[in-house]
Amino acid sequence: MVFFFQNLINALQWGSFYALIALGYSMVYGILMLFNFAHGDIFMVGAYIGFGVATGIAALASLGAIVLPNWLILVLTIIISMFLTSFVGILVERLGYRPLREAPRASAAITGLMIGIILETGNLALLGARRVRFPSLIESATYNIGGVYVTNKKIMIVGVSLMLMLALHQFVRRSKYGMAMRAMAFDYVVVPLMGVPINTIAAMTFAIGSALAAAAGILFGIAYPVLDPYMGIVFGWKAFVAAILGGRGSILGATLAGFLLGFIEIFVAMIFPSTLRDFIAYSIILLILTFRPHGFFGEPYSARLRL
Amino acid sequence: MRKVLLLLVSCLVIGLILSPCVWSKTKIIKVGINAPLTGDIPKVGEGTKYAAQMWLEDIKSAGGLEVGGKKYPVELVIEDNESKAESAVKVNTKMITQDEVMVIVGPQASSQAIPAGEVANNYKTPMISPWSTNPDTTKNRPFVFRGCFLDPFQGPVAANFIKEEFGFTKAAVLYDVASDYPKGLAEFFKKAWEKANGAGSVVAFESFTTKDVDFSSQLTKIIKSGAEVLFTPQYYNEVALIVQQAHELGWNKPITGSDSWGSAETVELCGKDCYGLFFSTHYAAAGAKGATKAFIDRYNKKYGYVPDDVGALTWDALQIVQKAIQSYGKITGNVEKDRKGIRDALANIKEFDGITGKMTFTEDGDPIKCAVIVRISEKGEYEFYKSVCP
Structure with missing residues (x-):
C-alpha cells in the first residue's frame, strides 16, 4: 500500500508537467487549429529564462541590494518569467504563424518544427552546450508520512500547477476574452465578422500558453535541476499526446490527460520491467485513442468542419 | 530551368574555391579528434579538446613533431560528434576521406566509439579511444585501440x-x-x-x-x-x-x-x-604526484578547473600516438601507407607509462592498467581512496 501511494505521489508530480504543457498545445490547437510544435521548446526557453531571473534575483539578494526570503524569490521568478516568456510566445505567433495563417496547415506545422530548432540551436549558440544547474530556491525538506516520502517541492509543484490550471479555467469561463476565445474555437470564420479581433485573441492565446510553459519550466527546474537546450523535444511530444488525448481545445481534457499520461508512465514502470515503460505506456494510449478517436472531451463535428 | 542550373553550378564553383586545398601534398601530420562538443555530455568534449590543444602547444613550441630526424608540422582536426552514434560515424568518415587524417583520437563514449571504430577499421585508419571501456570498441578490429581499462x-x-x-x-x-x-x-x-x-x-x-x-x-x-x-x-x-x-x-x-x-x-x-x-x-586528481600533477596544474592554470579523467586519458592517448608516429620513423606522404605504418607501430607498443598509470597492451590493443576508487569529499573534490590492480 505504501508502495502504491509513493508511486501515486510520484505520478502526481510528473503528470503536472504534462498537464501544464498540454494546456498550451490544446489552447492553440482549439482556437487556431494549429499544431504549435515549437511549444516544447518554448517550455525550454521558459526554464532558461527562469534560470536567468532566479540567478539574477539571487545575485542581487546576496549583494545586499534587496532582502528577500527564498520563497519570495521563487514567486517573483515564476511571475517575471511567465511575463517574459509570454512575449516569446507572442513573437513566435507574430513572426512565425501569422504570415502563414492562410497557408496550408502543413506549412504552419513545419513552421513550428523550424521555430523549435531555431530556439534550440539559438540557445546552444548563446549559452553553449554546457548544462546549467537550476538554483535550488527552496531548501528541500523530506517528510515521511507512514513510509511515504513527500518533499516540500512536490507539494509545491502540484499545488502551483493546480492553481494555474484553475486560474486558466476561470479566465476562459468568466472573462470577456475567455468568451472570445471560446467563440473562436467554435467557429473562426464567422466570429471575427462579429467584431472579435482575431489577431489579438491569437496573440493572447500564445501568450497564455507560453506563460504556462514557463511556469512548467521553472517547476521542472526545481524538480530536475539539470537544464539542457534539448530538454523540451521529447517532453513536448509527450505533452502533445496528452493534448490530443484530452480532446481538441478542452482545458479540462488536457489537464486530465496530462495527469493520466503521468500516471500511466509511472504505474507501468511500477508493474512491468522499466525497460518496457514507454512501449507499454504508449500502446495503452494508442488503444484509448482507438476507442475514443476524438479524445476524452473532443467533439467529432468540429474536427470535421475544419480539417 | 537554365537559371536554376546556372545557380547550382556557380554555387558548386564557389564551394570548390572556398574549400581548403585538399590537393596540395605538403607533408603535414594530421590528427583527427572526434569529440562530443555538444549534445548530452559536452563537458567530456571540452576536456578532450583542451587536452588536445595542450598537446599541440607542446608540439608547436618544439617546432613540429620530430619523426626520423625531420620535423613535421602537426594539425589537429577537431570535429563535433554531438554525442550521437550516427554523427560520430559521419565525423570519422569525413576525417578519413576528406581531411585525410593519419590517426583519430576519440570518440570518448562507447555508444559512439563502437560504431565509429567500425568505420576506422574499414578504412584502415588507426583510431584510439581514450575513454571507451566497452569491449566491443576494439574487438576484432586491428586498427582500433584504447587508452583505458575495460x-x-x-x-x-x-x-x-x-x-x-x-x-x-x-x-x-x-x-x-x-x-x-x-x-x-x-x-x-x-x-x-x-x-x-x-x-x-x-x-x-x-x-x-x-x-x-x-x-x-x-x-x-x-x-x-x-x-x-x-x-x-x-x-x-x-x-x-x-x-x-x-x-x-x-x-x-x-x-x-x-x-x-x-x-x-x-x-x-x-x-x-x-x-x-x-x-x-582512471585517476584521482586530488593528491596526484609527478607528471600527473604537472599536467593537472598546467591544465588548471590554463582553463581554470581541475581536469577530469577524460582530459588525462586524452593526453595519454595523444602521447601514445606521438610515440607510435615517432617509432614508425618516416612520413611518406602516402596517407594509406602511413596509416598502416602507424597502426603497426601502435600495435608494437607493449608498455607505456602515462599520467593515468602504467599500461601494458594486450593483443587486441587494450591496455591492462589499475583502477582507482575515488571518494567525493565534503569539499566536492575527488579524493584517492584506494587502487585496484588486475
Missing part, C-alpha cells in the same frame, strides 16, 4: 569494492538501457556481484532510456526491493538527477558509480547530494 575489469572492481568496504549482499542497479556503456557495465557488474553473493543477489535491475529525467518509479521499486546499495554507471548529468531523487524518496544508503561519474561537472550539477559517494575511475 568494463569486464571495472564491473568486478566496483562489485568487489562494495563487498569489501561495506559487506553488503544485496545490490540494486539503475542504468540507461539505450546506451552501450551503462548497459554493458551494468551487466558486468551484475555478473560479478552474483558470482560473489549468489544468484538473485542483485535484487533490482532497473533501467531507463537516454534523456529521461524522472526516475521516481524505478527508484521507488529499488527502495522496495530491500537493496543495501545502489550502483548506477551513468553519465554526470544523470548522476545529479538520480542521486537527488533517490534522497528525496528516502534512500539514505550508499550510491556508487563508475568512471563516467568522473567529470569535472558532476559535483557542480549534483551539489551536496553527491558528497561522500564512491566511484571507480
Whole structure:
C-alpha cells in the first residue's frame, strides 16, 4: 500500500508537467487549429529564462541590494518569467504563424518544427552546450508520512500547477476574452465578422500558453535541476499526446490527460520491467485513442468542419 | 530551368574555391579528434579538446613533431560528434576521406566509439579511444585501440569494492538501457556481484532510456526491493538527477558509480547530494604526484578547473600516438601507407607509462592498467581512496 501511494505521489508530480504543457498545445490547437510544435521548446526557453531571473534575483539578494526570503524569490521568478516568456510566445505567433495563417496547415506545422530548432540551436549558440544547474530556491525538506516520502517541492509543484490550471479555467469561463476565445474555437470564420479581433485573441492565446510553459519550466527546474537546450523535444511530444488525448481545445481534457499520461508512465514502470515503460505506456494510449478517436472531451463535428 | 542550373553550378564553383586545398601534398601530420562538443555530455568534449590543444602547444613550441630526424608540422582536426552514434560515424568518415587524417583520437563514449571504430577499421585508419571501456570498441578490429581499462575489469572492481568496504549482499542497479556503456557495465557488474553473493543477489535491475529525467518509479521499486546499495554507471548529468531523487524518496544508503561519474561537472550539477559517494575511475586528481600533477596544474592554470579523467586519458592517448608516429620513423606522404605504418607501430607498443598509470597492451590493443576508487569529499573534490590492480 505504501508502495502504491509513493508511486501515486510520484505520478502526481510528473503528470503536472504534462498537464501544464498540454494546456498550451490544446489552447492553440482549439482556437487556431494549429499544431504549435515549437511549444516544447518554448517550455525550454521558459526554464532558461527562469534560470536567468532566479540567478539574477539571487545575485542581487546576496549583494545586499534587496532582502528577500527564498520563497519570495521563487514567486517573483515564476511571475517575471511567465511575463517574459509570454512575449516569446507572442513573437513566435507574430513572426512565425501569422504570415502563414492562410497557408496550408502543413506549412504552419513545419513552421513550428523550424521555430523549435531555431530556439534550440539559438540557445546552444548563446549559452553553449554546457548544462546549467537550476538554483535550488527552496531548501528541500523530506517528510515521511507512514513510509511515504513527500518533499516540500512536490507539494509545491502540484499545488502551483493546480492553481494555474484553475486560474486558466476561470479566465476562459468568466472573462470577456475567455468568451472570445471560446467563440473562436467554435467557429473562426464567422466570429471575427462579429467584431472579435482575431489577431489579438491569437496573440493572447500564445501568450497564455507560453506563460504556462514557463511556469512548467521553472517547476521542472526545481524538480530536475539539470537544464539542457534539448530538454523540451521529447517532453513536448509527450505533452502533445496528452493534448490530443484530452480532446481538441478542452482545458479540462488536457489537464486530465496530462495527469493520466503521468500516471500511466509511472504505474507501468511500477508493474512491468522499466525497460518496457514507454512501449507499454504508449500502446495503452494508442488503444484509448482507438476507442475514443476524438479524445476524452473532443467533439467529432468540429474536427470535421475544419480539417 | 537554365537559371536554376546556372545557380547550382556557380554555387558548386564557389564551394570548390572556398574549400581548403585538399590537393596540395605538403607533408603535414594530421590528427583527427572526434569529440562530443555538444549534445548530452559536452563537458567530456571540452576536456578532450583542451587536452588536445595542450598537446599541440607542446608540439608547436618544439617546432613540429620530430619523426626520423625531420620535423613535421602537426594539425589537429577537431570535429563535433554531438554525442550521437550516427554523427560520430559521419565525423570519422569525413576525417578519413576528406581531411585525410593519419590517426583519430576519440570518440570518448562507447555508444559512439563502437560504431565509429567500425568505420576506422574499414578504412584502415588507426583510431584510439581514450575513454571507451566497452569491449566491443576494439574487438576484432586491428586498427582500433584504447587508452583505458575495460568494463569486464571495472564491473568486478566496483562489485568487489562494495563487498569489501561495506559487506553488503544485496545490490540494486539503475542504468540507461539505450546506451552501450551503462548497459554493458551494468551487466558486468551484475555478473560479478552474483558470482560473489549468489544468484538473485542483485535484487533490482532497473533501467531507463537516454534523456529521461524522472526516475521516481524505478527508484521507488529499488527502495522496495530491500537493496543495501545502489550502483548506477551513468553519465554526470544523470548522476545529479538520480542521486537527488533517490534522497528525496528516502534512500539514505550508499550510491556508487563508475568512471563516467568522473567529470569535472558532476559535483557542480549534483551539489551536496553527491558528497561522500564512491566511484571507480582512471585517476584521482586530488593528491596526484609527478607528471600527473604537472599536467593537472598546467591544465588548471590554463582553463581554470581541475581536469577530469577524460582530459588525462586524452593526453595519454595523444602521447601514445606521438610515440607510435615517432617509432614508425618516416612520413611518406602516402596517407594509406602511413596509416598502416602507424597502426603497426601502435600495435608494437607493449608498455607505456602515462599520467593515468602504467599500461601494458594486450593483443587486441587494450591496455591492462589499475583502477582507482575515488571518494567525493565534503569539499566536492575527488579524493584517492584506494587502487585496484588486475
